[in-house]
Amino acid sequence: MKPCLLTLCLVAGASVFGAETNQPPYLDPGQPVETRVEDLLSRLTLAEKMSIIHADSKFTTAAIPRLGIPRRWMSDGPHGVREDVGPDTWQPAGHTDDFSTAMPAGICLAATWNPDLGYSEGEAIGQEARKRGKDIMLGPGVNILRTPLCGRNFEYLGEDPFLSSRMVAGYIRGAQSQDISSCVKHFALNNQEFERDSINVEVDERTLHEIYLPAFKAAVQEAGVWSVMGAYNQFHGQHCCENDYLLNKILKDEWGYKGLVMSDWAGVHYTREAALNGLDLEMGTERNYNDFYLAQPYLDGLQSGAFPMAGLDEKVRRNLRVMIATHVLDANRKPGSLNTAAHQTVARRVAEEGIVLLKNDNHTLPLDAKTLKSIAVIGENATRLHAHGGDSSGIKAFYEIMPLQGIVGQAGKRVNVIYSEGYQKNGGADLADRAIAAAKSADVVIYIGGLNHDRGFDCEGADRTSLKLPYGQDELIQKIVAANPKTIVVLEGTMVEMDAWLGQVPAVLQAWYPGMEGGNALARVLFGDVNPSGKLPATFPKKLSDSPAHALGNYPGTNGTVTYAEGLLVGYRWFDAKNIEPLFPFGFGLSYTTFKYSNLKLVESDGGTNGAIVTAQFDLENTGAVAGAEVAQLYVHPDNPAVQRPEKELKGFKKVFLQPGERQTVSIALAQNAFAFYDPDKKGWVAEKGDYKILVGGSSRDIAVQSNYRLAETVFEKD
Numbered sequence: 001m002k003p004c005l006l007t008l009c010l011v012a013g014a015s016v017f018g019a020e021t022n023q024p025p026y027l028d029p030g031q032p033v034e035t036r037v038e039d040l041l042s043r044l045t046l047a048e049k050m051s052i053i054h055a056d057s058k059f060t061t062a063a064i065p066r067l068g069i070p071r072r073w074m075s076d077g078p079h080g081v082r083e084d085v086g087p088d089t090w091q092p093a094g095h096t097d098d099f100s101t102a103m104p105a106g107i108c109l110a111a112t113w114n115p116d117l118g119y120s121e122g123e124a125i126g127q128e129a130r131k132r133g134k135d136i137m138l139g140p141g142v143n144i145l146r147t148p149l150c151g152r153n154f155e156y157l158g159e160d161p162f163l164s165s166r167m168v169a170g171y172i173r174g175a176q177s178q179d180i181s182s183c184v185k186h187f188a189l190n191n192q193e194f195e196r197d198s199i200n201v202e203v204d205e206r207t208l209h210e211i212y213l214p215a216f217k218a219a220v221q222e223a224g225v226w227s228v229m230g231a232y233n234q235f236h237g238q239h240c241c242e243n244d245y246l247l248n249k250i251l252k253d254e255w256g257y258k259g260l261v262m263s264d265w266a267g268v269h270y271t272r273e274a275a276l277n278g279l280d281l282e283m284g285t286e287r288n289y290n291d292f293y294l295a296q297p298y299l300d301g302l303q304s305g306a307f308p309m310a311g312l313d314e315k316v317r318r319n320l321r322v323m324i325a326t327h328v329l330d331a332n333r334k335p336g337s338l339n340t341a342a343h344q345t346v347a348r349r350v351a352e353e354g355i356v357l358l359k360n361d362n363h364t365l366p367l368d369a370k371t372l373k374s375i376a377v378i379g380e381n382a383t384r385l386h387a388h389g390g391d392s393s394g395i396k397a398f399y400e401i402m403p404l405q406g407i408v409g410q411a412g413k414r415v416n417v418i419y420s421e422g423y424q425k426n427g428g429a430d431l432a433d434r435a436i437a438a439a440k441s442a443d444v445v446i447y448i449g450g451l452n453h454d455r456g457f458d459c460e461g462a463d464r465t466s467l468k469l470p471y472g473q474d475e476l477i478q479k480i481v482a483a484n485p486k487t488i489v490v491l492e493g494t495m496v497e498m499d500a501w502l503g504q505v506p507a508v509l510q511a512w513y514p515g516m517e518g519g520n521a522l523a524r525v526l527f528g529d530v531n532p533s534g535k536l537p538a539t540f541p542k543k544l545s546d547s548p549a550h551a552l553g554n555y556p557g558t559n560g561t562v563t564y565a566e567g568l569l570v571g572y573r574w575f576d577a578k579n580i581e582p583l584f585p586f587g588f589g590l591s592y593t594t595f596k597y598s599n600l601k602l603v604e605s606d607g608g609t610n611g612a613i614v615t616a617q618f619d620l621e622n623t624g625a626v627a628g629a630e631v632a633q634l635y636v637h638p639d640n641p642a643v644q645r646p647e648k649e650l651k652g653f654k655k656v657f658l659q660p661g662e663r664q665t666v667s668i669a670l671a672q673n674a675f676a677f678y679d680p681d682k683k684g685w686v687a688e689k690g691d692y693k694i695l696v697g698g699s700s701r702d703i704a705v706q707s708n709y710r711l712a713e714t715v716f717e718k719d
């Protein structure tokens with residue numbers, strides 16, 4: 001157990017400054033943040049300032065007891081509060097109080113298309129972070145899914161800048177409501193793990209702004225994120241943790257970001273760049289902390305006059321601002337809570353709303369436990385724990401319900417559930433035979449396979465090498481479905497090829513990594529206690545060569561550089577432009593009920609308080625027999641653009657819960673930026689006058705209603 005450093009330091013602070021009435025401005029919560037920051041800055045010695053801008057252990061910066069500044073604790077990550085390590089190693093610290101709620105992976109959260117749930121998840125993680133004494137949580141990750149092979153796609157929020165912006169904003173607001181700072185990462189263009197420390201990304205300016213930056217911008221401008229982590233890779237030949245253009249020009253100058261920029265762990269390479277290009281905090285290990293670029297080498301430069309002292313003050317100021325804004329120095333800072341039933345409910349709800357029903361012929365699902373005698377559960381993922389895997393985003397889960405457990409619990413005592421592993425990493429000759437025998441003997445088969453967090457699949461530090469299912473699962477599924485046609489396939493992990501068996505199986509669920517409550521969530525979907533409402537946050541291609549980076553041969557790059565030659569045509573934008581049939585389109589997901597869209601009307605407004613210039617109103621009706629939720633999606637199509645534009649782009653969505661037979665009028669407001677493209681010459685957004693189509697439906701390839709819209713004037717907005 002760690003002692004409560006904050007309490008100790010506040011006590012120390014009180015003894016330094018005597019009676020409360022004499023407390024200095026920086027300790028007075030009644031003073032404006034900037035007053036407190038400047039007051040504290042003015043009291044720091046040079047050595048103390050230096051100690052604030054680099055690590056003193058793997059996840060901390062030093063305390064300054066004389067001023068009541070506690071040691072500052074950071075922790076991964078996006079899916080919960082990580083197991084404690086360290087202080088100078090990745091080995092677990094062996095604590096007994098670092099079990100946490102393990103939320104579903106980021107891609108599952110994105111598949112909920114429910115920003116309110118994003119808020120709830122962020123809030124729960126924020127509370128757990130506080131209870132565990134953390135100040136900055138290293139997440140969420142918002143790098144765009146450019147290639148299906150990226151080893152960290154599971155952590156991120158999919159392929160679309162609009163969807164990821166909406167989800168990230170909710171999450172950060174929730175987390176930061178708990179007196180901690182989120183740290184959105186990895187800024188920017190960390191879209192592959194292959195050569196991640198060095199790969200140089202070349203992408204044109206318009207694509208950078210339209211595809212790869214919006215989620216970061218939303219984190220900064222909408223959610224007010226207090227920390228941003230630079231990426232390992234390079235952009236235009238300069239590492240992102242010390243990239244003048246990204247950090248100084250875009251993030252700080254153009255977007256007005258006031259928080260701190262920290263490096264990814266050991267992501268800094270040069271003192272001069274680290275000193276001058278916008279980095280405020282250097283993190284990492286593997287070297288003496290005094291040798292960090294922002295430690296002695298920077299100090300030498302400051303003392304020799306090579307670097308201005310004002311630059312140091314600005315870095316320190318940003319660090320102090322984050323501390324003060326998150327109430328690190330205040331007695332009434334929120335205390336947090338850990339492993340509560342409420343947090344577990346959030347984990348379960350994210351999984352329930354994020355699981356996507358990809359296929360459901362003849363109402364195979366939901367299963368009816370009353371009419372079933374036996375179920376064969378087959379597949380290694382039925383009993384595999386995932387929460388701890390994937391590297392920095394892994395969680396030492398308080399508990400983790402495996403799919404098999406969830407199914408046994410949900411099916412009830414009357415149903416005989418048999419389990420057969422079916423496949424293993426290292427083969428096992430009779431595994432398949434036993435699984436086939438089990439399949440034959442049962443009323444229904446639930447196959448639970450897919451990927452896992454082993455290196456080379458969904459794991460940090462390497463990319464996948466193939467889109468195919470590993471361990472001979474394609475052949476195994478074919479044999480199982482031949483033995484029992486009532487085979488439901490559940491895939492965990494990120495997207496895979498399915499052509500080998502998709503035509504033969506009646507039902508498929510995409511379950512991602514559904515977190516500690518995943519087994520319960522999955523079982524509730526399988527047996528109909530929950531009606532699936534997840535929608536894909538990324539296009540599933542039929543084969544790897546259909547997706548843009550691979551079609552163009554622009555992955556993983558040559559001679560250390562990867563050029564994003566597909567430009568704007570990432571994900572569905574590419575499939576639309578090239579008229580390629582995806583396996584499952586962006587935004588796709590079935591339900592146990594059906595929905596009808598009608599009566600689309602466009603209501604113009606004056607750009608008032610929420611900036612809306614036009615609102616799409618339409619009726620959405622649940623035309624089936626069970627309650628359910630539909631994610632109504634709105635895409636904008638420009639009719640005659642003067643510049644290249646994607647065929648259509650997501651610009652609004654709403655998740656609507658409806659009882660059977662219920663009809664609601666749904667409104668989705670569009671501001672002028674819904675029509676805009678980024679103009680690199682003007683350094684801003686141009687909404688071009690002209691004709692557009694407003695397309696509304698249940699997926700990017702299932703547009704139910706549409707209407708024409710004319711934008712009367714061209715409008716320009718600075719970035």
Ligand code: BGC
Nearest residue numbers: 076077138185186264265392
């Ligand atoms: C990862 C970051 C993570 C950091 C600290 C790095 O390897 O890229 O996402 O926050 O380690 O664990």
